Amino acid sequence: MIHDEYFGTPERRKILTGIILLIFAVLMVRLYQLQLLYHGELDKKSEENSIRALVKEPIRGYIYDRNGKMIVDVGPSYTVMVIPAEFDRSNLPFLSSILEMEPRAIEERIARARAYSPFLPSRLKRDVDIKSLATIEEHLPLFSGISYQVESKRSYPTPAHAAHLLGYSREISDAQLSQVGEYYRQGDVVGIAGLEARYENLLRGEKGYEYVSVNSRGQIIGSFEDGGRDVTSKEGFDLILGMDVDLQAFAESLMTAHAYGGAIVAMDPKNGALLAVVSKPDFDPAIMSGVTPAEMWGRLNTDESKPLYNRATLTRYPPGSTFKMVLAAAALEEGIIDERYRINCSGGFRFGNRVWKDLHVHGSTNVIEAIQRSCNVFFYQLMFKVGFEKWTEYGRRFGFGKPTGIDTGEETSGLLPSIEYYDARYGKGKWTAGFTVSLAIGQGEVGVSPLQMVRYIAALANGGTLHQPHAVQYINNKRVGKVEEIPRDAASVGLSARTMELIREGMRRVVQEPGGTASLARIKGVVSAGKTGTAENPHGEDHAWYVGFSPFDDPRIAVAIMLENSGFGGSKAAPLAGLIIEKYLYGQLRRPTPNAAPIKRDSTKAITQVILEH
Amino acid sequence: MIDYFKEYFDFKALFLCVALVTLGLLSVYSATYDVGAGATFQKQVMWAGIGFLAMLVTALLPLKSLQRLAFPIYAGSLVLLIVVLLVGKTTSGSKSWFGVGGLGGQPSEIAKVAAVLALAAFLSRTTTSLSNAKHLLIAFGIVLVPSVLILAQPDLGTTVVFSAMLLPVLYWAGAKNFVLVAILSPIIVAAGALFGTLAFLFSIGIAGVLLYITRENRFVAAVAFGLTLAVGLSVQAVYERMPPYQQKRIDTFLNPNLAPRGAGYNVLQSKVAIGSGGIFGKGYLQGTQTQLNFIPEQWTDFIFCVPGEEFGFVGASVVLIFFTALLLHGVNVAGMSKNRFASTSAVGITGILATHMLINIGMSMGILPVIGIPLPFLSYGGSALIANMMMVGLLMNFYSNRKEH
CATH class of the missing domain: 3.40.710.10 (DD-peptidase/beta-lactamase superfamily)
Known part of the structure; x- marks a missing residue:
């Protein structure tokens, strides 16, 4: 080496050491920024990322007469659910025949459910009769992305109709959905007429939420904190009528x-x-x-x-x-x-x-x-x-x-x-x-x-x-x-x-x-x-x-x-x-x-x- | 007895390397916990075992044979780089991997070690002069040939690491400031060109001033300036010819909000992962970002998120401190070595590891562009782990032989 007056001089050694310490300092400062200064904000983002809330439907309030006789009861109703991302279209004809729904109607529901979330279950059909449900259950392994959940529907234990007074509830319409805002989502039941409509806010109760962890594709991989943060649904208030x-x-x-x-x-x-x-x-x-x-x-x-x-x-x-x-x-x-x-x-x-x-x-x-x-x-x-x-x-x-x-x-x-x-x-x-x-x-x-x-x-x-x-x-x-x-x-x-x-x-x-x-x-x-x-x-x-x-x-x-x-x-x-x-x-x-x-x-x-x- | 070992055995490098590899194994295990953890983790353990043996063997090789073998090793690595271009497997857009049966690897990792040794061997020859333009060009060539072959894969990240090693090595080997400035200028101007016209003009100004200050010969300075301009102007052309994923990486680095779900997504999620770790982290295997696979292929380039999220500021600092200690140790070994080949090689190794650390951790934390290079010792990958451990082995070798001329 001819030209060696500068080789490995103490000065150059100090400079290299300095550069390494500088890199270390820069990275430490950034680490401090992210983990201490922005921690709150990023932690929140992380939670939003990985946790989804599944809605647990509340039980709608009962209606009693003046003597405590139940006029409006709640009975089980089976709803077929679909996870759009997991649904296999080749099952469409079979599913269509079981649910007695047009394939096009099913596809439309799935498209709307997809818009809500491709990975969370949405309602495909409400109030499926027990025979269809049995058929679906039998073929459940075949129907990927299809499941069912037990919900409630109104039943009327007395011979009285009182139909105009009690009113009724139905699945919320798109028009209503855009009006009434945040509480409701597609497939929710809402009071349309009579007491069911007028006392909707009291009767409906409050939705509960089950928190689940999802992966980056939004697929559910388990319950979040063993359900420690879940919110149980709250039953709707009962109405006690002046009616005999x-x-x-x-x-x-x-x-x-x-x-x-x-x-x-x-x-x-x-x-x-x-x-x-x-x-x-x-x-x-x-x-x-x-x-x-x-x-x-x-x-x-x-x-x-x-x-x-x-x-x-x-x-x-x-x-x-x-x-x-x-x-x-x-x-x-x-x-x-x-x-x-x-x-x-x-x-x-x-x-x-x-x-x-x-x-x-x-x-x-x-x-x-x-x-x-x-x-x-x-x-x-x-x-x-x-x-x-x-x-x-x-x-x-x-x-x-x-x-x-x-x-x-x-x-x-x-x-x-x-x-x-x-x-x-x-x-x-x-x-x-x-x-x-x-x-x-x-x-x-x-x-x-x-x-x-x-x-x-x-x-x-x-x-x-x-x-x-x-x-x-x-x-x-x-x-x-x-x-x-x-x-x-x-x-x-x-x-x-x-x-x-x-x-x-x-x-x-x-x-x-x-x-x-x-x-x-x-x-x-x-x-x-x-x-x-x-x-x-x-x-x-x-x-x-x-x-x-x-x-x-x-x-x-x-x-x-x-x-x-x-x-x-x-x-x-x-x-x-x-x-x-x-x-x-x-x-x-x-x-x-x-x-x-x-x-x-x-x-x-x-x-x-x-x-x-x- | 112990003193004897301390004198001749580099416990410090060994400890730091083993510590980092251990943290790496923990991180890989966590990152792959729910995606077939077994296979990935077991492979990495196996690589670490092989790497450990390779490190010890390298540490014990006679220094003189290493020096002599530097060029043949280098030539072999070039052959491998050419072969991989011809028959290599394409993984995530790059033809960088080849293997026979279950075994295989990335030749570019071995090429890094080989190029350092070759460069050091060349620069430490008594006939080499850094004032000699021809010699300087050869030094450039030693790095440039594998760089170009790797860029052709195309693997931008490794190319950057390759180029970056040249600067500290030449600096250590005694290059004049003007030479360093002449190398640095095109890089500054090229970077400036990517940030738009104003930054481009500004970077040209800086390069010009630096070249003027350090000039020894007006003509050479003018040529250097001309080359700098040419590089800057051609960067746009090169950018146009880049594969879209790399273009996108550059674009999203310049403007991270461009595509939060696209190319900028990784950085965003990585920042969220690290930031949500806080001081003490969420606990091992408890990181939601990590465990829920928010960061694709996290066990490779974004492995730093795992200690960041699960062990928090404390854990991430430990990683940074260990790394920095190893780098400082590298510089110390270079300073202590009487043998110039060893000394120069130690700086080259330190340069490579430092560049890896800076770019990888920097991109994980969103302060540097995402150019896919792994974090040494921590990221999943056999070839890289073995190559990196061999480099530590070299440092240990140089430490042991530091008094040898």
């Missing part, structure tokens, strides 16, 4: 026996709790649990008898004579008349060049007798004494023309005509007092729901308190382990005791006295009160109304019955009320057979001309 499920079933059976279409609503006048809510024709809510075949769903929707339509809260028929107490209350409360005020009913009422006929000639009649006998002439002329404006005001006091605030879902506001309404409808000055004559006897444009009617009658029964009608009285709050009462609104209709007394006396006589229109509602041993009505129906046979309460001195039940196309309320609706009240007060019927002769009709054809809200 035996009464509900009985009321439904009466409607079915007579093949009536219409509604029965029974209420506890003391607090507004709904004892029974019947709307006929109806459907068995059990067909809505699990998976409703598309064909069945289509039939329910297109059936011209509209079985899905809740006649108890959505129909808007004229109340007929059952509305007369509103006008009577206005006249008495405003001091326009008292019980000594009498008119002579000649069987007709002339106003301008028109004559409104009465059914009977009632002769000399005061307000009590006018209610008892349902004298139209008395109320025709009373309308002019009281005035349209007052009539509207007292109608409002009884809650007409606005929603009741019921907790079961949709309801109609009905229609309570007012000066503003006519001005808007016909134009100012383009309508006359003659327009209001029919309103005096509850005919014409006034429209009410059976629910509004029962509340009105309950207010007359309880001395003037208008309660918010409600199906649910208590909630079994499983989080705090307490049964909690739900507070409800109440308002006074603002009638004096004297006014109430006179009107109630009229209603008592309707049932209890000779000459009353609802003697068929009479029950042995109990004094009842009520009022019949007939809603004129320009499209067909009239609708029958009956409203009533019992016992007279300490009312425990108020009931409103509306029978579509059934004619006069006194003969069709009143007997049903008698049976329902008797059943409720005594727990059973005390007479050998119902005293109304069954009339067989095809209910699916008989019901027409339902006045729809929109």
